[in-house]
Amino acid sequence: xxxxxTQPKKKTKIGQSTSFESxxxxxxxxxxxxxxxxxxxxxxxxxxQGFFTIHRWWLGAGLKTDYAGKVQISREGEKxxxxxxxxxYAGITLARFWLIHxxxxxxxxxxxxxxxxxxxxxxWYATFGGFYDFIVAKHWSLGIKAGTGIAMxxxxxxxxxxxxxxxNTTESFPLPNGSSTTRNVIGVLGLSGxxxxxxxxxxxxxxxxxxxxxxAAWSYLFAINYVFDLDRxxxx
Amino acid sequence: MQLKKVIALHAFxxxxxxxxxxxxxxxxxxxxxxxxxxxxxxxxKVNVSxxxxxxxGINNQQLLDLAGEAINQYWNRAxxxxxxxxxxxxxxxxxxxxxxxxxxxTSGACTPNTALTVSSDILISCNxxxxxxxxxxxxxLGVSIPNNIQGKNLVGALILINDKSDTTFPNKARDEQIxxxxxxIGHGIGLGHSPxxxxxMYFASIPTRRSLGWxxxxxxxxxxxxxxxxxxxxxxTEVRPQGPSGNLWALAxxxxxxxxxxxxxxxxxxxx
Numbered sequence: 409x410x411x412x413x414t415q416p417k418k419k420t421k422i423g424q425s426t427s428f429e430s431x432x433x434x435x436x437x438x439x440x441x442x443x444x445x446x447x448x449x450x451x452x453x454x455x456x457q458g459f460f461t462i463h464r465w466w467l468g469a470g471l472k473t474d475y476a477g478k479v480q481i482s483r484e485g486e487k488x489x490x491x492x493x494x495x496x497y498a499g500i501t502l503a504r505f506w507l508i509h510x511x512x513x514x515x516x517x518x519x520x521x522x523x524x525x526x527x528x529x530x531x532w533y534a535t536f537g538g539f540y541d542f543i544v545a546k547h548w549s550l551g552i553k554a555g556t557g558i559a560m561x562x563x564x565x566x567x568x569x570x571x572x573x574x575x576n577t578t579e580s581f582p583l584p585n586g587s588s589t590t591r592n593v594i595g596v597l598g599l600s601g602x603x604x605x606x607x608x609x610x611x612x613x614x615x616x617x618x619x620x621x622x623x624a625a626w627s628y629l630f631a632i633n634y635v636f637d638l639d640r641x642x643x644x
Numbered sequence: 645m646q647l648k649k650v651i652a653l654h655a656f657x658x659x660x661x662x663x664x665x666x667x668x669x670x671x672x673x674x675x676x677x678x679x680x681x682x683x684x685x686x687x688x689k690v691n692v693s694x695x696x697x698x699x700x701g702i703n704n705q706q707l708l709d710l711a712g713e714a715i716n717q718y719w720n721r722a723x724x725x726x727x728x729x730x731x732x733x734x735x736x737x738x739x740x741x742x743x744x745x746x747x748x749x750t751s752g753a754c755t756p757n758t759a760l761t762v763s764s765d766i767l768i769s770c771n772x773x774x775x776x777x778x779x780x781x782x783x784x785l786g787v788s789i790p791n792n793i794q795g796k797n798l799v800g801a802l803i804l805i806n807d808k809s810d811t812t813f814p815n816k817a818r819d820e821q822i823x824x825x826x827x828x829i830g831h832g833i834g835l836g837h838s839p840x841x842x843x844x845m846y847f848a849s850i851p852t853r854r855s856l857g858w859x860x861x862x863x864x865x866x867x868x869x870x871x872x873x874x875x876x877x878x879x880x881t882e883v884r885p886q887g888p889s890g891n892l893w894a895l896a897x898x899x900x901x902x903x904x905x906x907x908x909x910x911x912x913x914x915x916x
Contacts, residue, residue, distance in 0.1 A: 475723060478855065483841040485852035527672050529862055561724055563866045570674050572837045573847040575784045581674035581836035590724035590869040616723040622716065625723040 461503040463637075466608065469496050470631025472517060474531060475616070478625050493517040493531070495629055501539050508538035511553060519562075526565050526583050533559040533614065535596045551600040551608075559614060559627075562589045592616050600633075608633040673845065673863035674836030677790055681798040682834050682867040689732035690715055690829060693769035695742035699807050700770060701814035704734050707805070710818075711768055714826035718844060718856055719833070725864035726871065727833065732765065741769040745777025746789040746804055756791035762800030763792065766832040768825070770807035780806040785813055785824050785849065788831030801832035816849070823853040835863045 471492035479488045497515020516532025537555015544550045567585030571578050595618050600610035614627040692708040700707065712731030719729050740759045747754035757777070773779050779787050785806050792800030805828070806813060813821065823844065830845050838845040843857030 475861070478721065478723070479861065480842050480844075480853070480855045480857045483850055483852065485854045487855065527862065529865075558872075561865050561869075563862050565866075570672075570839070572674065572839055574837060575787075575847070576781045581676065582678045582680070583674055584680060584866050588866045588869045590865045591871050592724055593872045623721050623723050623725075 463501045463503050463509055464635050465498065465500040466633040466635040467496075467498050468515070468608075468610070468631045468633035469494065470610075470629050471495065472531075472627060472629040472631075474517075474627045475625040476628055492630075495631065497631070499633075505538075508540045510536065511539040511555065512536045513557075526568060526570065528562075528564045530562040530564075531559070532562075533557055533594065535594070535614075537596055541600070541602065547604050549602045549605075551598075551602060551610075553596065553598040553600070553612075555596045557594050557596055557614075559592045559594045559616065560589050562587055564588070602635065605637070606635055608635055672840065673838055673843070673859040673866070675834060675863075675867075676788075676831050676836040677793060677798075677834065679793065679796050680834070680867065681790060681793045681796050683727065683799075684797045686726050687728045687730055688833070689730050689765040690832075691732035691735045691765060691767050693737040693741050693767060694734050695737060695739060695769055697770035697805070697807050698772070699809055699811050699814070700805065707768065707770070708732070708734060710822055711825050711829070714822045714829055717822060718826040718860075719829060719864070722856060722861055722864045724861070724870050725868045727864065727868040729766075729829065729833075735767065737767070737769065740775065741767075741802075741804075742771055742807075743773075743775030744771075745773070745775070745779050746771075746787055746791065746802055747777065750778065754789060756789050756802075760789075760802055761792050762802045764800050766801045766803065766829060768803040768805060768828075771804040772807045772809075779804050780808060780811075783812070785811070786828045788828045790832065790834060798834055803828045803832055817851060820849060820851050820853070824849050830860065830863075834867050835860070838863075 472495035473488060473490055473492050475488065476491075477487050477489050479491070480486070481488045481491055495515055495517050497513055499511055499513035499515075501509035501511045503509070513535045514533070516530060519528050519530040535555050535557030537553055537557075539551060539553040541549045541551030563584065564587030565584035568583045569580040570583055571580050574581075595615040596612065597615070598610055598612035600608050602608040610629075610631050610633065612629040612631070614629075616625040616627070617623050690711045692704050692711065694704060697704060697707060702710070708731065715729035715731065719725070719727065738759075744757055744759060746757055746760060748757045749755045771779055786803060788801060788803045790798050790801040792798070803825075805825075813824070816824065827844055827849070835845050837847045838857070838859035840846060840857065840859060841848075841850060843859035844853060844855075845857075845860055845863065
């Protein structure tokens with residue numbers, strides 16, 4: 409019976425920041441436990457080695473600019489190249505499939521009520537795709553991801569009226585009563601840098617209406633994540 | 645190690661709290677009717693009446709072209725709206741559209757003039773206020789009345805452009821004329837005014853208007869939410885590059901997401 413510890417070493421060194429070439433999923437490098445002592449061949453049939461094993465998960469927060477460059481944000485005609493809202497999200501990567509880790513992410517801007525307290529707007533999204541990273545320096549790895557997903561915007565109001573200028577007088581205009589949610593298919597591209605497998609900074613793009621030039625739009629997100637491992641032995 | 649994790653989590657919470665406190669933006673829009681009426685179809689035409697515009701400095705075809713630019717520069721650019729406005733044609737109407745008021749009353753909420761009911765889509769007409777009623781006070785460039793509402797469905801809307809001899813419309817730059825028409829079309833699709841200057845639906849015309857503001861986009865999201873990938877994709881009439889259709893994306897998305905989720909929620913796949 410082959411023991412995992414007796415297999416040829418992978419190139420990752422102890423103490424080195426790991427990438428997907430690292431010890432994480434390789435049966436050769438999984439620490440000896442009663443289960444994996446069965447050996448690599450048996451481990452291949454273990455449900456723990458399946459494609460859908462959760463590899464890591466993370467929580468993140470950052471700044472997201474929606475529809476960058478498409479929205480007028482001042483009287484002078486300035487557009488929203490940088491007009492961020494706080495964005496919070498969570499995600500997981502699954503066990504490596506060939507060279508990539510499938511990922512799933514959920515996130516959203518905080519529901520806000522600002523210029524008019526009668527209106528609340530909430531942007532949120534769910535995405536999935538492939539994530540690949542590699543070591544670029546000691547303690548650092550660089551990652552790229554691509555995928556697709558759904559972005560939603562929920563706009564809601566409590567009803568009532570608002571008195572506003574109308575021509576030379578004022579008039580009461582009805583406010584929205586209830587909520588409405590839009591749903592867009594989006595494409596996702598992202599770059600990230602991870603420090604010691606724990607702290608990750610990422611820069612993500614969301615592409616709306618990729619096949620329609622007129623109403624296509626980009627949103628982008630700068631964020632910091634804290635990454636948790638599920639399949640790595642804890643350091644002691 | 646545990647201490648490091650605790651510190652990291654607290655740092656994350658502090659980070660989130662700080663940004664939560666600093667950035668809390670949301671926006672405002674209103675409607676122009678109490679039932680939040682909207683066009684039920686995704687594609688709505690913007691037509692121009694054949695009543696001759698005498699003081700605008702442009703003819704009917706040029707007015708129609710301006711309307712086409714207005715819808716393509718503004719309303720059709722909204723990423724999350726199912727509504728696709730389309731430049732229509734010059735249509736024959738009675739002379740009442742050129743002379744009469746859009747509302748049959750002079751004070752309070754507008755009671756639409758039934759003589760000017762628009763049977764479908766959006767109709768733009770020049771108007772000189774020479775008939776009964778008054779449309780344009782001093783400085784008013786246009787008025788819009790969604791004058792054909794059935795239940796919550798907006799069936800037809802009327803836009804009257806000030807064609808009186810003292811109209812200031814011809815003095816505006818072309819970009820501002822486009823923005824003025826876009827503003828009135830905004831009323832035509834069911835939106836009211838916005839209290840903020842950066843939005844097209846602000847009550848006053850601003851020469852530096854270039855695109856929709858957040859209030860306009862939120863109004864569209866409320867009245868005309870796109871529902872991709874299962875609807876809202878098929879109504880776009882532009883020629884697209886070859887690529888997967890919305891339905892193909894839907895099938896792929898549904899299949900993969902379902903497979904992943906079905907497996908993930910099974911706890912036996914967790915290692916710990």
